[in-house]
Amino acid sequence: MAVTSTDIARRLQxxxxxxxRALRGDPRVAPETRARVLKAARExxxxxxxxxxxxxxxxxxxxxxxxxxxTNPFYPELLEILHNEFALAGYRxxxxxxxxxxxxxxxxxxxxxxxxxxxIVYVSATLGSPLPGRPGGVPMVLVNRYLDDVDVDTVVSxxxxxxxxxxxxxxxxxxxxxxxxxxxxxxxxxxxRERGFREQLKAAGVAFDESLRRVGQFSHHSGYQWCLDLLxxxxxxxxxxxxxxxxxxxxxxxxxRVGVRVPAELSIVGFDDIDMAGWEGFDLTTVRQPLAEMGRxxxxxLIERIESGPEVAPRRRVFPVGLVRRDTLAxxxxx
Amino acid sequence: MAVTSTDIARRLQxxxxxxxRALRGDPRVAPETRARVLKAARExxxxxxxxxxxxxxxxxxxxxxxxxxxTNPFYPELLEILHNEFALAGYRxxxxxxxxxxxxxxxxxxxxxxxxxxxIVYVSATLGSPLPGRPGGVPMVLVNRYLDDVDVDTVVSxxxxxxxxxxxxxxxxxxxxxxxxxxxxxxxxxxxRERGFREQLKAAGVAFDESLRRVGQFSHHSGYQWCLDLLxxxxxxxxxxxxxxxxxxxxxxxxxRVGVRVPAELSIVGFDDIDMAGWEGFDLTTVRQPLAEMGRxxxxxLIERIESGPEVAPRRRVFPVGLVRRDTLAxxxxx
DNA sequence: CGTGGACTTGACTACGTATGCATAGACCTG
DNA sequence: CAGGTCTATGCATACGTAGTCAAGTCCACG
Numbered sequence: 001m002a003v004t005s006t007d008i009a010r011r012l013q014x015x016x017x018x019x020x021r022a023l024r025g026d027p028r029v030a031p032e033t034r035a036r037v038l039k040a041a042r043e044x045x046x047x048x049x050x051x052x053x054x055x056x057x058x059x060x061x062x063x064x065x066x067x068x069x070x071t072n073p074f075y076p077e078l079l080e081i082l083h084n085e086f087a088l089a090g091y092r093x094x095x096x097x098x099x100x101x102x103x104x105x106x107x108x109x110x111x112x113x114x115x116x117x118x119x120i121v122y123v124s125a126t127l128g129s130p131l132p133g134r135p136g137g138v139p140m141v142l143v144n145r146y147l148d149d150v151d152v153d154t155v156v157s158x159x160x161x162x163x164x165x166x167x168x169x170x171x172x173x174x175x176x177x178x179x180x181x182x183x184x185x186x187x188x189x190x191x192x193r194e195r196g197f198r199e200q201l202k203a204a205g206v207a208f209d210e211s212l213r214r215v216g217q218f219s220h221h222s223g224y225q226w227c228l229d230l231l232x233x234x235x236x237x238x239x240x241x242x243x244x245x246x247x248x249x250x251x252x253x254x255x256x257r258v259g260v261r262v263p264a265e266l267s268i269v270g271f272d273d274i275d276m277a278g279w280e281g282f283d284l285t286t287v288r289q290p291l292a293e294m295g296r297x298x299x300x301x302l303i304e305r306i307e308s309g310p311e312v313a314p315r316r317r318v319f320p321v322g323l324v325r326r327d328t329l330a331x332x333x334x335x
Numbered sequence: 336m337a338v339t340s341t342d343i344a345r346r347l348q349x350x351x352x353x354x355x356r357a358l359r360g361d362p363r364v365a366p367e368t369r370a371r372v373l374k375a376a377r378e379x380x381x382x383x384x385x386x387x388x389x390x391x392x393x394x395x396x397x398x399x400x401x402x403x404x405x406t407n408p409f410y411p412e413l414l415e416i417l418h419n420e421f422a423l424a425g426y427r428x429x430x431x432x433x434x435x436x437x438x439x440x441x442x443x444x445x446x447x448x449x450x451x452x453x454x455i456v457y458v459s460a461t462l463g464s465p466l467p468g469r470p471g472g473v474p475m476v477l478v479n480r481y482l483d484d485v486d487v488d489t490v491v492s493x494x495x496x497x498x499x500x501x502x503x504x505x506x507x508x509x510x511x512x513x514x515x516x517x518x519x520x521x522x523x524x525x526x527x528r529e530r531g532f533r534e535q536l537k538a539a540g541v542a543f544d545e546s547l548r549r550v551g552q553f554s555h556h557s558g559y560q561w562c563l564d565l566l567x568x569x570x571x572x573x574x575x576x577x578x579x580x581x582x583x584x585x586x587x588x589x590x591x592r593v594g595v596r597v598p599a600e601l602s603i604v605g606f607d608d609i610d611m612a613g614w615e616g617f618d619l620t621t622v623r624q625p626l627a628e629m630g631r632x633x634x635x636x637l638i639e640r641i642e643s644g645p646e647v648a649p650r651r652r653v654f655p656v657g658l659v660r661r662d663t664l665a666x667x668x669x670x
Numbered sequence: 671c672g673t674g675g676a677c678t679t680g681a682c683t684a685c686g687t688a689t690g691c692a693t694a695g696a697c698c699t700g
Numbered sequence: 701c702a703g704g705t706c707t708a709t710g711c712a713t714a715c716g717t718a719g720t721c722a723a724g725t726c727c728a729c730g
Contacts, residue, residue, distance in 0.1 A: 002448055004686055015710045020688055030708055047448035051395070052686035054386035055715045062429075062451075070411045070418075071610065080405050083432050092451075094397075095430040097418050113337055113382035115716095116397075116427075220614060253615030275406065279555060280588030281616050339716055350680045355718060365678060387716035390685045450686095 003046045064117040066096040068124030081295030112138040119306045127186040139305040143298045145188045154316040155298040157289035162321040163196025171204045174332035179212035179237035190243045223250025238332040239267035263330035283327035338381045399452040401431040403459030416630030447473040454641045462521040474640040478633040480523045489651040490633040492624035497656040498531025506539045509667035514547035514572035525578045558585025573667040580605035598665035618662035
């Protein structure tokens, strides 16, 4: 059915080796022969068999990208960048969605060991989640989150500093009762954002009211429910720091629902600065991380790791963040 | 480096054939031998080499999914369903993003011919876009959109009827000046939605004002800009039908921007009913298509096609749609 | 005690590509 | 013209798995 290099060889009355060399651009083949091979390959609509090539070269030209929940809009944005960057370098991208893939770790290990992928970008590593293989065993880079106990290439933004920026801005505007809607406790993103946030509050001499802390998923639903809850409480906060933008959207919607004006009565600050944060309907004040640069860095780190092997010591790159002031941030109401 | 079936055979002093048979569950191997093999495989952390397996079985266990623009939230929702369904059937999913992949068609053909994928789900086929290979050549199913001139398995919703439902609802509420913000002309989705919309307007005796028609991308930006434009025009519409939800969000944001109240002064109707349409901040009236069912159908169609080959005649499955009435739809203002 | 069948197992090969090694011819140099 | 170098090509093999065919063992039955 499919055309092989042997078919071309047979037609041109030459050996398969020569065909292979001609197609791969080996200089040890006569220019005229190369031309004939290329011509025949085009005419016969030849496509190299990737499985056979992989088997012998031990390279697949594919990388796996693991995300936590592809319907969370943060991931498609990052995925597109990664995907693009890898495509430029000649790698295909296989997607893994942890939420739907049963035992993703097992699958990932199989992929790399079974030579279906050359390396893995783990976007949503969770503290305590078993990683595929021992560190250093398979080329891997963590993006967005890191792991305390695993020494592996990592690309993150300065979440802690982001948290500080938020606290600083809120305190400066007179906020004292500030709620926090965190993400899952086992994510370094939420953990570090909260840590920085608390540090800066403390530095500013503002006590954090633990009764205003909520923990949930990185989802609209979580932000929505917890914000409704917070707004119904006795000591209603004047501001909410959401651990990411999607939570913030939920919080914003909750405020709308119960008629609390934003930012007049309630300030809301998110984290990530995904595209939607700039939409008129949200106009969310948030912490921006340089996603494109991070994606590029991750891709390059992984490619380098694939090509150089485990000799190079794992590196951790931390990218700067900045507060993007939009319309959900204002001075504390004097209630 | 990696453990092979031959390594296991060597250790157990048996042949590689027997190891292969034991691992694959061939009944012609003694129970005791099978147990020994499985035990050794586990201990040695054996993972079958997929490239080698693919080479001989001519099955890859992978399908490619092509989407137009992964950052458009419609696609992740569908992708998750497809991904999940294929995972259940034992297939991995490779993602293609047309916007970033240079010459996706070429890549796709290479994938299937080069045995890197068993089949393809083409989510965002565009009229006139060259498909990989001649139809019937590679297992393929189109989802969401179809092609006039290509006979291939297809899963779509009843877009035409959806358009009719929108026109019907708007006319019934007294709207006469209804704008249309369409998607790209070369998409059957936008085309059929518009067609149904026009048909029903005509049937209701309402003339469609061609000056209220706009065409753009399926993006927030397009909806935003065109809606600003429409609202600034002399004969401002009392309602807008957006070809999909993301356009509708843009339109909604534009109305907010210029202080036009929705739905009091302007009704907005979208299409797709993506998750976000139900968020408080949008609360969008829209046409729902049964995405989960469609995804499942597409996956099953493709799997069947992969396993049965081109003998089966291509089928087209059309799923029913329904109008979801939320808060952006109201009676026409008497301005 | 011989024969046939059921049951296990092993040797071997194919899949399509890449590449080390060998070879044949051309060309060059003294 | 002999010996060497260089160039272009072919031969053979490896990659790891699956499956074909043959063969060996064992037992039961006549």
